[in-house]
Structure formats: C-alpha cells, structure tokens
Amino acid sequence: MDTDVLIVGAGPTGLTLANELRLAGVPAVLVDKLAQRSTLSKAGGVQSRTQEAFDQRGLLEPLLATGNYPIGTAHFAGITLPLTRDRHRHPWRSIPQVVIEGFLEQHLAAQDIHVLRDHELTGIAQDEDGVTATFARGGVVRSRYLVAADGGRSTVRSLLGAEFPGRPGTMTTVAADVRLGGDDQAMTHARSEDGHWVSVFPLGTDPQGRPLRRLALGGPGRSLPREVPVTEDEIREGLRAVFGSRVRLLELRYARRITNAARQAARYRHGRVFLAGDAAHVHLPIGAQGMNTGIQDALNLGWKLGAAVHGWAPEHLLDTYHTERHPVAAAVLRNVQAQSLLMDQQGARDPDLTATKELFAALTGLREVQYHLDDMLSGMGIRYPIPGAEEQPLVGLPAPSRDLGPVRSHELLRRGRGVLIDPDDRFAKVAARWQDRVDRTGQGADAEPMLIRPDGYVCWAGNPDDLEPALGHWFGEPR
The missing domain is CATH 3.40.30.120 (Glutaredoxin)
Known part of the structure; x- marks a missing residue:
C-alpha cells in the first residue's frame, strides 16, 4: 500500500477528513485536480454544529482569528428566525468557504500534510485488499480505502457508476460576491411586487476593511442557461428592480449561475470506496447546508476509517456511515426544496403559493416553530439512530458542553x-x-x-x- 486512505478532492470535506485521519494516526494522501486552490467564496455560512465540531478539535478560535466574520440570524425561505439567535453556544456565522479551505490547508501543512495538486483521477479499481487509483499523468496510488470528496460532478462517482437519483435542474438563479453601497437596512431578503427578489448576506470584509456581501437574485425572465456569463449590468438591473436607487453595485468580484438540481447517491459506501460531501448529495445552495453537511460527513467517516485501519473497528462500523449520514442529507434536500418553493425563485406569484407563504410566515412567529426550524438548520437537531436513543434523551445527539472543572x-x-x-x-x-x-x-x-x-x-x-x-x-x- 502507498497509503491507508486516498482522499480525492481538497474542498472543505476532503480537508476535514484529512485532519480527522491525522488525529487518528492514519496515513492519508489528499489529491485535487486543480492546479491551485480556488479563490471563489462559494458557500458562506457555518452552522452551529459545524462550529461546535471545529471547537472540539481546537480549530474554531484560530479560524475566527483570521478575520471578521459576523454573526447572523437564521432564516427559512427568507423568513428570519430572531428567537433562535442565542440558543446555541456558537450562533450562525458568515465564514466564506474559501477562508475555511485556506485555513484547513494551512493547518494540515503545519502538520506536514500537503495537498497534491494537478492530480486528475482517470481510473479506479478495487479488490478485497484495497483500491488502485490512476491519474492523467500516469501516476498510480494504491490505498486501503478511497474517499470521493470531489464535488457534485464527482469523477469517482462516475467511475463507480454509482446511482445518483433525484431531480435535474429546472431553473437557475444568480449568486455573486459583491461590494454594495447605499442603504444598509435594505440589504436583506427583499422582493418587488412584480416577483423580482434579492437576498444579501454578509461575508466579512476585504483586506481594506470594506464590507463584502454574498448576493443572490432571481425573478421573472432571470432563469438563463447556466453557461451564460453573469454581467455587471445584470446585477445592477436586478438590484434596481428590487431596491430602486437605494442600493448600488460598487464591485463585482465573482458571479455564477446555480441550479436547483437535487440529487443524492443511493449508497454512500461501495466496497472500499466512500462518497462524501457534494459527491454524495447536491442541492440548491441555501444556508450553506451543502458545505456544512459535507464537513459533518467527514467527521462521521474519519474516526471510523481510523478504527478500520487500526484493526479494532467492529464489523458493522463502516456501514454506519451510510445509515447515519444518508438520512441527514435526505432531510437537507427536503428542506431546501421546501425553501426554494416558498421563496418563489422564478417570480411566478402564484396566489396559492402566496397564501401558503403568508400562513407559513405567521406560523414562524411561534417560538416552537422557530426552535424546530433552528434545530434543523443549525445541525444541532441531528440525531443518529444509535442504540439507546429511544430511552435516553442525550443518546444520538451532539454532546453538550459541560463544565468539568479544569476543562469543558x-x-x-x-x-x-x-x-x-x-x-x-x-x-x-x-x-x-x-x-x-x-x-x-x-x-x-x-x-x-x-x-x-x-x-x-x-x-x-x-x-x-x-x-x-x-x-x-x-x-x-x-x-
């Protein structure tokens, strides 16, 4: 064996998994087809459970020390949930994916674990002892296990021929990283009477201390083919349709069109190959749930692979990765689809949908409803089917932080x-x-x-x- 675990893909999922394997004392090789790390923000929010997990590894404080990452208020379909802001030890924060990737890559490099870039996977073959991976430049890596963390268009998943059922994209919306000027109070979830909408979230600041924001927009006639470039004029027109002259575009840093495709791998384990992150589940990016779910996939899988490599894993342990994580992502897909419908992203202004959203908005005024939605969106309500969960309130849930005297x-x-x-x-x-x-x-x-x-x-x-x-x-x- 060249290594115990080969991780394909150096996004948040792959980097988190590499760190988990490092803690488990398991040699791993981390490869990525990109010649250099992406500079695009991509996802922008970090759930309470993900922050808790980083804190459990001693990574949260140094991550937050790298910049100014504002605390936000949870929302469901653009409806804010103000009563949930202080429910958890770590409230929702806006930390761009690019920052998390850079931080984790530097943390691994300090442990002498480096991403092997410009490594494009072209083939995999597995037997009862391990997996052989081949790369475009002729390299071959032999490992005990292989983990696909290579995104929604996963090469590994394609090479496996793994089932990836679900719904293809039926529309597109615009996502962009921008600097905006004008009325700060207006920069939130807003909709015009004719169905155009804009959502704005904080992304911290640039090196000059100027506020950056993630912007999404859509509405009637704005669902264009994914390959059509997003222009500054299109952003300006979308802002004008909703805010008039109150908000203006100062700088467009990056923009792309995203679809509402919703798919999930039928199986997360294929022998000695595992699917994680976007390789296992894709959906419309609402609330950065894809990035958070992928990071938590890695946290679930990492220690189990470590146990298997060290020889003490019970026979069923690796299979619990699928049984625990598949339902979690399935629930994420459902809540994202519900949010997408309620947000009326195509601006159809269907009276039945309008009535449904008005009723739903009224229900979210109830504390119990806000708490239910917060548990779902924060990740703190995830409960694994662990033996004893039926009888004991704590079993299956994230462990609470308790004061143990000298430590928590x-x-x-x-x-x-x-x-x-x-x-x-x-x-x-x-x-x-x-x-x-x-x-x-x-x-x-x-x-x-x-x-x-x-x-x-x-x-x-x-x-x-x-x-x-x-x-x-x-x-x-x-x-």
Missing part, C-alpha cells in the same frame, strides 16, 4: 478519541479495558455520565448495565 467536556475531544465522562469514578475498571481508544475523566461532580464518540455524538448515557455493550459496539473488542 468538548475540549476532551481534541485528540480525536472517544471520551467517557465518569464523575463518580464508577466505571474506571470497565473503561480501562478500552483505554487505548477511549479517554476517561472523573472530573465534573455535577455532570451526567456519558460516553461520547470521537465525532462528538453521545453513544451511551444512563443505564450502567449498557455501558460495556456500548463500548464494544462502537470501539470494538477490548485489548
């Missing part, structure tokens, strides 16, 4: 290992059998006992008799 519980996950919180030292003898892969702490007299997987999800709480089976289920036979 999330800080214990920075080694990428399992964590047993055992405040009464009741389970020291049992935990000692798994001490090579699970850390135990007796700190925090008021904390409830819980077992946390390396990806930050609770896999046991409550019944003492269930702890040893849970350790075996997730961390294999003890040594």
